[in-house]
Structures are given as C-alpha cells and as structure tokens.
Amino acid sequence: MTGYFIQAFIYLVAAVIAVPLAKRFGLGSVLGYLVAGVVIGPVLGLVGQETTTIQHFAEFGVVMMLFLVGMELDPKGLWAMRVRLLGLGGLQVVLTAAAGAAIAWWLGLVWQTALAVGLIFALSSTAIVLQTLSEKGLSKTEGGRSAFSVLLFQDIAVIPMLALIPLLALPELMGAPGDDHGHAGLSLVAHLPAWAHALVVVAAIGGVIVGGYYLGPLLFRYVIGSGLREVFTASALMLVIGIAALMSLVNLSPALGAFLAGIVLANSEFKHEIEANIEPFKGLLLGLFFITVGAGINFDVLAAEWITVLGLGLAVIVVKAAILLALALLFKVRGSNGWLFTLSLAQAGEFGFVLLTYSVQNSVIPVALSQVLSLVVALSMFLTPLLFIAYDRLVLPRYQTAKNDPREADTIEEQAPVIVAGVGRFGQIICRLLRANNIPIVALDHEIEQIENLRNIRIKSYFGDASRSDLLETAGIEYARLLVVAIDDRERAVGIVKHVKQFYPNVWVLARAFDRGHGYQLREAGADDVISETYHSALELGGHALTAMGVHPMRSKQMTWAFVQNEDAHADELFEAWKEIDEGISFSPRYGELFMKLEEALNSAMHQEWQPPQQEEVPVWTAPAQNREQSGAPTRNA
Template identity: 80%
Template sequence: MTVYFVQAFIYLVAAVIAVPLAKRFGLGSVLGYLVAGVVIGPVTGLVGQEATTIQHFAEFGVVMMLFLVGMELDPKAFWAMRVRLVGLGGLQVVLTAAAGTAVAWWFELPWQTALTVGLIFALSSTAIVLQTLNEKGLVKTEGGRSAFSVLLFQDIAVIPMLALIPLLSLPELAAEAGADAGHGSSLSLVAHLPAWAHALVVVGAMAAVTVGGYYLSRPLFRYVVQSRLREIFTATALMLVIGIAALMSLVNLSPALGAFMAGVVLANSEFRHELEATIEPFKGLLLGLFFITVGAGIDFQVLAAEWGTVLALGLAVMVVKGLILLMLALLFRIRGSNGWLFTLSLAQAGEFGFVLLTYSVQNSVIPVETSKILSLAVALSMFLTPLLFIVYDRVVLPRYRRSKNDERPADDIHDRAPVIVAGIGRFGQIVCRLLRANNIPIVVLDHEIEQIETVRRIHIKSYFGDASRLDLLETAGIAEARLLVVAIDDRDRTVRMVEQVKKFYPGVWVLARAFDRGHSYQLRKAGADDVVSETYHSALELGGHALTAMGVHPLRAKQMTWTFLDNEQAHEDELFEAWQEIEEGISFSPRYGELFMKLEEALSSAMQQDWEPPTQDDVPIWTPPTDDAGEAQRPGS
C-alpha cells in the first residue's frame, strides 16, 4: 500500500509542477503532462514498469471525454454531421491506412503486418486533440468540427480493426508464441460465438445502451436525486459510464464509442448539466494521468538504440498524414486557417494505436521488437502534437488574420463628420446607434472586414482601415473633428492611438473604452479626456437589480448605485496617482492597497446612511456644451 501512495504522490507532484509551467509559457496542458511523464519516468526513474498498467486504467479518461462530448450533441446535430463523419472520416482512415500499408510493404514487411501498421497509424489521438481544442476554444470552429468528425469515425473504425487483426495472424509468429498466443483471461461474451450470433449480441448491446439510456436513466436519476446526497449522484454517474464501458468491452466494441452513444442519448436530459459537472473532474484527472503515462512509458534503451529509425518513422507518419489531411481539407472546402487547424490537429498517431499494437502482438501479427519501435513512433507523434498547435496559434493564425485584412487596401474616405468612431464591435455599435438616432454625423473605422460588412447591413456607413494609423485618421478628418470615440478591441493599440491623437491633435476630445481599472489608468495617462470601463456600468446596473431582488426599494437601490459612482469619482484621482507609482503596473503598491481599503470603508459608510426619497433637487443640473460663439450646441450641429 505504501508503494502505491508514493507512486501516486510522484505522479501528482509532477503534474502540479509541470502543467502550470507549461500553461504559463503558452505550451498547453497536454505538453506539460507529457514532459512530466518523461521526467519522472525515463529521465529520473522515479516510476517504472507500472506506467503501462496505469495507462490502461487512465484510458478510461478518453471514455469519459467522449461521454461528455456526446452530451453536447443531440441526435439532430449528430445526423447533420453524417456527411463529414462518413465522407471526411472514411476517406481519411482509408487513404492513411493505404499509405501506411504501402510504405511498410516497401520496407519488405509481410502484407499482414504492413496492413496492420497502416491501420494503427490511420488513427489520431482523440484525447490530445479534443482536450487541446477545448482549452483553446476551437471546438466550434469549422476546423474543430471537422477534426471531431474524423476522430469520431476513427473511434468507430476501431471496431472492425479489432475484428480484422486476428485474421491476419502470421503462422511463424504464432508458432514462436505458442498455441495459446492471443488468448488471455479477459471476459468476453462473444469469444466463441459464430459470426451471426456475434452480430446479434453486438446489435443487442447497442440497442440496450440506446433504449436503456432514453427510458431508464431518467427514473434512475430522479430516484437518486430524492436522496439529496451528492455523493450518491456521483456514484450513479460513474456507475453509468463504467457499466456502458464494461458492456461494450464484453462484446468486443470500443468503450469510448458506447460512452459517446450514451452521451448523445442523454443530450436532452434534464440531468445533463449535473452529469457534466460531476464527471468533468474525473475526466480531466484521468486524461492527465494518461498523458503522463505516455511520457513515462517511453523506453529510452530502445530509443537510444534505434533513435534514427524512431525519429524518421514518427516524422514520416506526421508528414504523410498531414499531406493527406491537407488534400482532404481542400476537397471538402475547409479553407484558410480552419484547413490548417484540421491538418495540424490530426497529424499524429493516437492512444488507440497502443491498444492495436498490444492486440497485434497477442495475435501474432507484429513481432515484439517491431512493436516497440512502432510504439515509440506513436508516442513521439503524440508528444509533438502540442507543438503543432503552438505553430497554429503563433504562425498560421496571425498570418491568415493579417492576410485576410491586408489583402484589401484601406477604403477611400470622402465623408467628414464631427465624430469619428474607431471600432465597430459590440461596444462601438451601441455608441454609433445612439449617435445616429440623434442625427449626429459619424465616420466609422474598423480593421475587421466582417464587422464592416455587418454594420453596413444595418445602414451604418463604415470604412475599412486600421484606425490606429494617424494618416488614416487624418484622411477621416481628425483635424476638424470634435470627438474621437476609441472602441477598438486591443489594449495596446488603444493606448498608442490615444497618445498619438492627443500629441498631434490635442483639441480633439477623446472618449476611450477600457477593459479594466488598470487599462483605464493607462488611457488616462495617455491623455484620454474620458474613459469608460466596458463592464463597469453594466455591472453596476446588475448590482442595483440584485439589491432590489433582495428586498431593497428600487429607488433606494438606484440611490445606492449613484452613491457608488460618487464615491468612486471622489477617490479616482488619489487611486490614479498611487497607480502611477507602480512600476509598469506590475508590482502591487502598498499605498494603492491602503487607498483601495479606504475607498471600501467610505463606500460602506455611505451605504449605511439613512435614506430619504430623492427630490427634484437631487437630479444633476446639466449645462450643454457651447460652441466658439457661446451658443448651445444641438444634436447634429
């Protein structure tokens, strides 16, 4: 027992140290787990042979992940993706398997072994790809959806692959391994059944998952919920997933596929969100453990002896697979950055490759020594996959964003208006609509073609161009403008733009959108005349509604929000001066902290004052701005 505790502690320490470091450097959690496994396994020898055993247990994280993915789809969505599921996924598996088989046969491997090698390398890593797509928020993109379709087809394709491999047994390998090669002690309901009976059992198992999930899961969860014990709900959720995985294994089907089907069936269940919240922590921990075991299971002795072969094979797999994927992306019109996301995300072998390799050795299809080299090639390709996502983030995506906008020159601007709005996103659109409703002429600039085309549909005249360029602002008439509204979605560009405008055109009143308090101070230091945080007033409004919901009179709640505003404005200058003492806004100033606590105390004191209904005198007196002649300005003048 002590040994298990020590080993568990080592795995957890490795994850706790490596993963946050990898995330901090923008490398992603998967690469952190893989590096942690290499360090505690081959490098330091803290863990050893148990890595393979733990890996089989940790593969259950993939089952849980596909169960959660299935709950994100309803049957209609599943049917809608049938073309890419079968067409794109089927072509990828067939073409990659054919290419792998041809290369292996060219190296004079028996055709049975060559075909098995092709099937192994046709599969990609569901665990790494879906985990990374989720982390980076790329699941809903066209490239992400296409990658998911291929991964799902690959998981389905594992079933016929497992059925085919025993038929490819090599007599000479079988003779060496003994008469009982490939027959273990694992339980199976279909091991000695004829083909027709095997098919009936498989269909029955699939029907049991579908029908049982639809009709029996709801009464079961209602019964469990009545106990009001969260741990029993957790046990029920785990029982459901483990039971489905066990049933699929008993009939020689993929547990991950069965879990996915169950997830799809439960997609419209009222317990869906509770199930997701319950299983998510187990899924994340087991997937992390799986990635660590992949790194820890690398055999450095074989790698040192055959490093050239392993490296060449791993890179060849990724290059050939990448070329096939790129061709399919073009064929199915997955264009631009989505095509590269699809290609780079799937250009590796997967965790099911280890399963097929073990199964192939047991069934005398691949020699043990060859399987070790192939296993290292699979692990190497998985190890390099996070680096491909980094290439996508830092090379491919910025290039396509620039080319998409740079291929079109800035529009010629012939209009002039007293107000220039830089940025027409969700924030700038509200400003423009308010100004337009009051017949105030505006000139709108934005560097995103999609935004320009969107607002033109609602008849807001907009021009394409980078508003942070001073020459473009001059073309738009900044010299004659009275007001510049800066609403672009980029912190640094916003600050630079304000600095430039106030330096060369100090007479222009600059209103700037800030992301948070620190950004508002930066803009104020740059010279902005008025700064509004994008979430400040909406949060204040919601806070007033929260007070009303808790029984505070609506007028009193409104008065409290006014008091909050007054209190913030009264201490704004002090906080700004203290903030300027913080070197580059990085370290925390004790004086700033003291002032902030003083602000909180003053706010609390103001809130406790006796309430008197507001009178007409409480309404602020406002004097409209005047022009050079001293006359009041009217909207649109």
C-alpha cells in the first residue's frame, strides 16, 4: 500500500510542478504533462514498468473526453458550420491521412501499418491549439474559426478511426509484446457467427441510444431525489463506465459508445450537471495518460534514431502545412488568417498517442516502430509554440501594413471629435450612447464582422487597425477631443495609449481594461480614465446579491457607492505600489499590505450606521425571507 501512495505522490507532484510552468511559458498543459512524464521516467527513473499498467487505466480519460465531446455537439450548430466542418475538416483529414499513408508505404511499411500511421498524423492537438488561440485572442478570427472547425471534425473522426484500426490487425504481430489480444477478457461475440455478431453489435448500439434517451433522465431524476451530490457523481461515472464495458463486450471501441451516449444526452436537462461531474475525472485521467506517455519515452531509441525522429518530425509539419495552406486557399481563408490556420494545425496531436497505443494493442503497429512514432508526435507538439511565434513575428507584421493586407483599410471620409478604437460588444455600447446624444464619432476596427454590425444599425464605421498611426492621423486624431480605446487586445491597447499620449497629449484618452493589472498598465501609459470591463456590472450584480439576501435595496445601493468611493480613495496609493513591483512578479509585500488596508477600510464602510428611509420616500419593500412562502421572490409595492 505504501508503494502505491509513493507512486501516486510522484505523479501528482510532477503534474503540479510541470503543468503550471508549461502554461506560463506558452507551451500548453499537454506538453507540461509530457515533460513531467519524461522527468520522472527516463530522466530521474522515479517510475518504471508500472507506467504501462497505469496507462491502461488512464486511457479511460479518452473515453470521458469523447463522452463530453458528444454532449457538446448541437445539431443546429453543426448544420450552420457544415461547409467548414465537412468540407474543410473532412478534406484535411482525408488528404493528410492519404499523404501520410503514401509516405509510410513508400518507406517500406505494409499498407495496413501505413494507413494507421497516416491516420495518426492526420490529427492535430486540440488542447494546445484551442488554448493558444484563446490566450492570444485569435479564436474569433476567420483563421481561428476555421481551425476550430477542423479540430472539431478531427475529434469526431477519432471514432471511426478507433473502429477501423482493429480491422487492420497483422497476423505476424499477434502475441507480440504490447499486443493485448491474449487478455481480451469477457466477450459476448467471441464464438458467434458473423450474422449473429452483427446483430449483437447493432443491438448494443441501439441499447445505448434508446437507453440513454429514455432511461438516462429517469436514472438522474431518481438519483437527484436522494439529495446527495456524490451519488449523482457516482451515477454519471456508472453510466460512462457501463457503456464502455458494454462496447468492450461486443468488441467495439468504448470511446464509440461514450460518444454516442454523449450525443443522446446533449439535450438533456441534466447536461450541465453531468459535465460538471465528469470534467474533473476526465482532466485528471487525461493528464495521467500524457504523463505515462512521457514516462514511456525510450531515450535509448531517441539517442539511436535522433536523425530519423528529427527528420520525420519536420516532415510531418511541412507536409501538413502544405495541405492546410492549399485548403486555406481553396476555401478562401486568405492573408494572415490563412497562415494562422496553416501554422496552428501543422503538428500532430494528443489523440495521436491514443491511436498509437491502440494500434500497438491491436497488432497494427510494431512496438519498436511505435516508440519512434511516439517521439515524432511529441517533437511536433513541442515545436508548436515556435509555429505561433513565427506567426506573431513573421506573418503578422507583413499583413499589418495596408500594402500587403488582403483587404486594404477603408478610406476615412470624415473626421470627428471622438474616435472609438474597437467596436465589439464593449465599444458598440459606447458608440450607441454617443450617437443617441448626437455626438459625431469615427469608429475603427480591424474585424470586418464588427464593422458590418455597426453599419447595420447605421453607425458610420471604418475597417482598419487603430494601432496604425497613419489611420489615426487620417481619422483626425490631431484635432480630436476624445479617444476611446476599447479593443480586445491588451498589448495593442497599451501601445495605442502610449503613442497618442506621446504625440497628441491634448487628446483625452478613455481606455477599457480587462482587470486591475491591465488598468495599471494603461494608466502608466498615460490614459486619462480607465474603466474595467466587468467592474460596474459586477457591482450591479453584487448589489442584487445583497438584496436577495435580505438587505434593503436602498442600503445595497449605498453599499455599492461606498465600495466605489473606497476604491477611488486608495487607487493612487495602490498604483504607486504597483509601479514598484519588479517585472515578472504579480504581487509584492507592500502591495499586499495596502490591499489588506483597502479591505479593512471597505469592511468599516460597509458597517456604518444607516437610517432606513421613511416609508413615504421609497417604495415599500419586504425582505425575501418574509414572503418566500407566498411568492418565492422579493416583491416591491408602490
């Protein structure tokens, strides 16, 4: 028992240390898990042969992932994106798999193994790409949306791939190390004729669909009646494990059954509760799976075959990039968006490890070859951050100039005393408020969709990057009274403020901040007024929360005003303390001391004496606790 505790502690410590570091350096959580496995396995030798056994257990995380993927598939949403999903995604998987299989066959592999290799390298890293796109604010760009469509199709395509791989089994690999056919365990179809086998499989799939649709809700309603959250968690796990076991009994992929069950439950009223209960187990088991992959990397193979691994890794990226670039041109994803689409998906992905392990277990790929291919997949994923750096440093500068941009910036035909940079969900409200008061504005945004939205409601706006000094000059920044910086990019927002306050110091600059730290950066850059995008909405909701807990509405208003006044009174002091913080450190003892001082002052302000207003001054109001039995909600009477 002690040994199990020690091994579990080693795996958890490795994950806790490596994953946050990997995310901080922009490498993504998957690479963090892989590095953690490499360190505790081949480098330090803290784990050994038990990693193979643990990997079989951790593979259940993949089953849970596909269950959750199925639950996220909205038929209406899929139909709306059918062209990119089926066209772009389908062609990418088919062409890349075909190219990979052709190269593997040319290198001397039998066609079954070559096809499996092609399927493995047709997939990209969903975890790394989506996380990086989100962190860089590129998810809503045309390139980001196209990449998401392809990744979604790849996740769905894993299901038929898992079903196909056992059909490619090679007799000469049966019984070889890594083959699990000798340990297949129970099976309902092992000795049945082909027609009976087919009937049992159809019945099992039908049972999953019908049972999930009709019996699933009944099960969860019954469990909810117990009032115990842990029983609901147990029932969700029981459902996924039971479906996986049923699929294994009929020699189908457990992931296939979990995926189908997820689709069936996608519109269930218990969807979000099921997701919330399954997600932690999925994340932990997937992380454990990637750690075991890293721990299983054979450094002797790497030392002996490093030229082969490096060459194949670069070949994977080049071939996939060529196919992706051609598809980007075919589907008119051009300019910087085309390069973003190409470079973001040019690596192999985490599901490659899953298919690789599954192929070895089903006698499709030899163990020796799988060790080399595992290193190639890992190498291509390790190089992914470099591809995004190349996009930032080489591609974007080229396409940010009017000469090379696929769409040139609009010619600004008029000037106005107010310039609004960024007209997304935040900037649009500002534009509407100014227009309602007949204040002339010039609105700029480098996303054509946002410009079209504003034009639809008859607000004059122009396509162009507000961080370009020439566009600002054309828009009349020299004569403007006010510049509103509302763009959805932290660094560019700070850059615009610095430029304007340096060359046009008389322009009053209002800036949107994402959080307190970003607000300090904007203030240091010279912004005259900074507003956090969530500050006032959070205050409003906080006031409603106080009211819901029985605080008089007028008192809750006074409390929110006291909160604002307290923040304003300490804003300068906190800002000065923030400026003294060393680069790379988000907190300092002095800043923490001042922040605690702010909290103490806030607590004091909240408990000041307050005289309730007279009845004739405000509407009569009854606290929620007093009338809950009557109406279930607080009421206000005139």
